[in-house]
Amino acid sequence: MKLLELSGIGKRFGGLNALTDVSLHIGRGEIYGLIGPNGAGKTTLFNVITGLYQPDSGEFNFNGKRYRAAKPHVLAGAGIARTFQNIRLFANLTALENVMIGRHVRTRSGVMGSIMNSRAMRLEEKACRDKAGELLNLVGLKKPHQTLAKNLSYGEQRRLEIARALAMEPLLLALDEPAAGMNATETENLKELIEGIRNAGITVLLIEHDVKLIMGLCDRVAVLDYGRKIAEGVPDEVRNDPQVISAYLGVDGE
Amino acid sequence: MEIFLQQIINGLVQGSVYALVALGYTMVYGILGLINFAHGEVVMMGAMVSLSALSLMAGLPPLVSLPLSLLLAVAFCMLLGYGIERIAYRPLRHAPRLAPLITAIGVSIVLQNLAMLIWGRDYHSFPQLFANHAHRMAGAIINDIQLAIVVAAFLMMAGLMLVVHRTRLGRAMRAVAENQHAAQLMGVDVNRVVSVTFMMGSALAAVAGVMVSANYGLAHYYMGFLLGLKAFTAAVLGGIGNLRGAMLGGLLLGLIESLGAGYIGDITGGFMGSQYQDVFAFLVLIAVLIFRPSGLLGERLAERA
Amino acid sequence: MPNAHEAGIFKRQRRRILLAAILLVLPFAVDGILGRGWLRIVDFAMLYIMLALGLNIVVGYAGLLDLGYIAFFAVGAYCYALSASPHLALAFPQLFPDGVHLSFLIVLPAAALLAGGMGVLLGAPTLKLRGDYLAIVTLGFGEIIRIFMNNLNAPVNLTNGPQGISRIDPISIAGLSLNATQRIFGITLPSVHLYFYLFLCFAGLVVFVSQRLEKSRIGRAWMAIREDEIAASAMGINTRNLKLLAFAMGAASGGISGTLFAGFQGFVSPESFSLMESVMVLCMVVLGGMGHIYGVILGGLLLALLPELLRHSVLPMQQALFGKTIIDPESLRMLLFGIALILVMLYRPAGLWPSRVRRRELSSDERPDETA
Incomplete structure (x- = not known):
């Protein structure tokens, strides 16, 4: 059962080929890792998957439907949620509001309902608020839910971003370097959180620099180098792939 | 045919001025990603200062007083541009996008009203320093001032291109425009580059201001607003952030406006006349934004995050 | 806890009743203490x-800079001016020998729709691009409307x-003209009072x-x-559509204000809709507190009354100091x-x-960062 399937994806920026002929698929319920040296095209691929960039070539299938030049909000509605490498929260809104905004695609109240304060709207608003609170507890945000996002610590902001993405009830949760800047304990907590998310039935796509985390968490891993996929497979295979060692692990001397 | 040629000449003259002003918008945008709303007022200030300088030096021979007053206006505007950036934009470089836009509006209002307090609400006439010979060209007329405007504008644009592409400073400017952070890591003093950019843009604006008022023989505290709006349109038409685009856009807009105003009466069967000239720039702006938001020579903007 | 909550609701309700009472008495107080001229100024302040x-929806909530907002005000004003005055008799004597005299209640929604529709037309091509473009396009639009x-x-x-x-028709609702003194429930209400309540x-x-x-x-x-x-x-937010919605709602609200303005003043001319008016409204929003309703009201009130205060203070002061007017209050205001x-x-x-959240944020910025 494939949830996401990319074939022959290419993306150019001016003269630079950021992605060349990338094909991969992610099965339902998998934790799929994406690694590669800096500038290998991981984030570009991520942006293609979430609709921020339109690919120049290739095919994009998600949940049995083909998407062409789809906008981010369309893909979000289809069930792809993401976090950002350089955290992009709504800084001047509260933690609770941030998560409630994540519920946008799964709620419907419009202008008239809001002005009339209709019963349906009040019920939905309450459900939305409750759900947002639950999610904040789930990711383990200890500070009051009314704290402004920008006043949270770095690790808390990372977790708030995950809660906000989970609020969208996604089929695929795409995490862009969620462990960046975390200490060992925080990373361990994150690992448990991601496993919990998978056990709740959500497919996870993970970009990470922390090779140990990736290898310990992912079912399958793909390696990008210079915009091309050079290897794919279960972590042990990839770890021993000579191309990967020379392109990535070798360079880092790990 | 003669009318057509005449409109082309008028368009080229007006377009050269637009191009100079548009360069200021595009340079700042290229480097900071910011629309300097106050730029039109810098043009106005240039015109006003040169005018005051000219009237102070009324006794001197025009060959001395004109270059001197031009120099004074350029120096004043460079200082003004530097000050605007330091006061209104630099502290907000990492603030939400709305903030520098609002301060820019503030600066623009302040300059306009300061000018009104200093120079009053009246139109000031630009003194005629030289005999302004008219030359006949295939039935159309071009006079000395117009000729000088076109030649000077092209010389300045060529000079700017040389600076940007052939000097160390120009390389630093392009580096900052490409990636501010990386440029900083490479040892480029970003703040200095930004200041210099503002000053260069303002110098061009000062010259443009003198040109406009010499051409029309008038200067006015309110002249910067519409001129700024049109020059910005020119920058967008050519592809904002692109220097060649600004020049091309300026000239094109000048031509469109001039031809449009010349023929609108015929097109609408007399319903609309040349008083609608100012509408064309706006229509061009809207059309560009709908059909080619990146402009003629620009890269795609909408996708840039 | 529930008691504290209920007490909060009760307190808020009491405050609301108090506010309503003050607003109801306000025109009589202003009229009695300061005079009718000042009540007229207060009426204009209400319009501002x-x-x-309306602009706060666009700038404060959605973060879009609209620099030609007054154009929508103009659309509303001219809408009412044309459809409730003898003017069109000049252009179409056969068609409308007496001009057009539609009811305010018909023109109002039409003007709101027209202004909102223009907002959509203007916003649709621009709002998919970066915010700066909207600022410029609206700036241009304001100027075009004036041309x-x-x-x-x-x-x-x-x-x-x-x-x-x-000679624009005064606003009249259900046969009750707001341009004349009316007696309602035994209370005598002059025209300026009536308009105050309408604007309220x-x-x-x-x-x-x-x-x-x-x-x-x-x-x-x-x-x-x-x-x-x-x-x-x-x-999953469709940013373009939601920005368009904010823009159109702001525009429609501007159109409504314009209609009221035309009916109240009985006269409209392009002079009332200059760029400076747009800037003034923007100032009200920014100065008061973007996104905070009470802040915006405060900003509107301050800036609408400021020119009057300047006129009453700057002119006499300059006369006294220099014996002549050096700076006219209008340019000083700008x-x-x-x-x-x-x-x-x-x-x-x-x-x-600022709103409460913002205020909290300001105070929390002053505290040393706990997490650091």
Whole structure:
């Protein structure tokens, strides 16, 4: 059962080929890792998957439907949620509001309902608020839910971003370097959180620099180098792939 | 045919001025990603200062007083541009996008009203320093001032291109425009580059201001607003952030406006006349934004995050 | 806890009743203490507050800079001026020998729709691009509208050019003309009082709608766009449509204010809709506190009354000091506005009266960072 399937994806920026002929698929319920040296095209691929960039070539299938030049909000509605490498929260809104905004695609109240304060709207608003609170507890945000996002610590902001993405009830949760800047304990907590998310039935796509985390968490891993996929497979295979060692692990001397 | 040629000449003259002003918008945008709303007022200030300088030096021979007053206006505007950036934009470089836009509006209002307090609400006439010979060209007329405007504008644009592409400073400017952070890591003093950019843009604006008022023989505290709006349109038409685009856009807009105003009466069967000239720039702006938001020579903007 | 909560509701309700009472008595107090001229000024201030509240939806909530907002006000004003005055008899004597005299209640929704529709037309091509473009396009639009108002007097006299349209019908609702003194429930209400209450109703409506939207899914989506457009679109928010919605709602609200303005003043001319008016309304929003309704009302009130105060203080002061007028209050006012815009953005970006969340944020910024 494939949830996401990319074939022959290419993306150019001016003269630079950021992605060349990338094909991969992610099965339902998998934790799929994406690694590669800096500038290998991981984030570009991520942006293609979430609709921020339109690919120049290739095919994009998600949940049995083909998407062409789809906008981010369309893909979000289809069930792809993401976090950002350089955290992009709504800084001047509260933690609770941030998560409630994540519920946008799964709620419907419009202008008239809001002005009339209709019963349906009040019920939905309450459900939305409750759900947002639950999610904040789930990711383990200890500070009051009314704290402004920008006043949270770095690790808390990372977790708030995950809660906000989970609020969208996604089929695929795409995490862009969620462990960046975390200490060992925080990373361990994150690992448990991601496993919990998978056990709740959500497919996870993970970009990470922390090779140990990736290898310990992912079912399958793909390696990008210079915009091309050079290897794919279960972590042990990839770890021993000579191309990967020379392109990535070798360079880092790990 | 003669009318057509005449409109082309008028368009080229007006377009050269637009191009100079548009360069200021595009340079700042290229480097900071910011629309300097106050730029039109810098043009106005240039015109006003040169005018005051000219009237102070009324006794001197025009060959001395004109270059001197031009120099004074350029120096004043460079200082003004530097000050605007330091006061209104630099502290907000990492603030939400709305903030520098609002301060820019503030600066623009302040300059306009300061000018009104200093120079009053009246139109000031630009003194005629030289005999302004008219030359006949295939039935159309071009006079000395117009000729000088076109030649000077092209010389300045060529000079700017040389600076940007052939000097160390120009390389630093392009580096900052490409990636501010990386440029900083490479040892480029970003703040200095930004200041210099503002000053260069303002110098061009000062010259443009003198040109406009010499051409029309008038200067006015309110002249910067519409001129700024049109020059910005020119920058967008050519592809904002692109220097060649600004020049091309300026000239094109000048031509469109001039031809449009010349023929609108015929097109609408007399319903609309040349008083609608100012509408064309706006229509061009809207059309560009709908059909080619990146402009003629620009890269795609909408996708840039 | 529930008791504290109930007490809070009770307290809020008491405050509301008090506020309503003050507003009801206000015209009599102003009329009695300061005179009828000042009540007229207060009426105009109410119109400005409505404008500022409408612009607040665009700038404060959705974070879009609209620099030609007054154009929508103009659309509303000319809409009423043309459809409730003898003017069109000049252009179409056969068709409308007495001009057009439609009821205010018919023109009002039409004007709101027309202004909103123009907002959509203008916003659709621009709002998918970066915010700066909207600022420029609206700036241009404001100017274009003025050019048309100034020049559409020939060959067919639609707008009467710079002279403007006069003899506009006063607003009358259910046969009750607001231009005459009326006796209601034994209370004598002069025209300015009546207009005050009418404007109060509409301002209240805008406040009500703004408040409801602010705390709704739509309002949250607007604020998400304001904070980070890319993150907002990744949350599944259709940023273009929601920006368009904010823009159109702001425009419609401007159109409503314009209609009221035309009916109240009985005369419209292009002069009332200059760029400076747009800047003034923007100033009200920014100075008061973007996104905070009460802040915006305060900003509107301050800035609408400021010119009057300047006129009553600066002129006599200069006369006394220098024996002549050196700085006329009008340009001094604009100069102050410009300086205020810069200073507020630099030092107090949340405005004079920020919302509670913002206030908390300001105070928390002063505390040393706990997490560091």
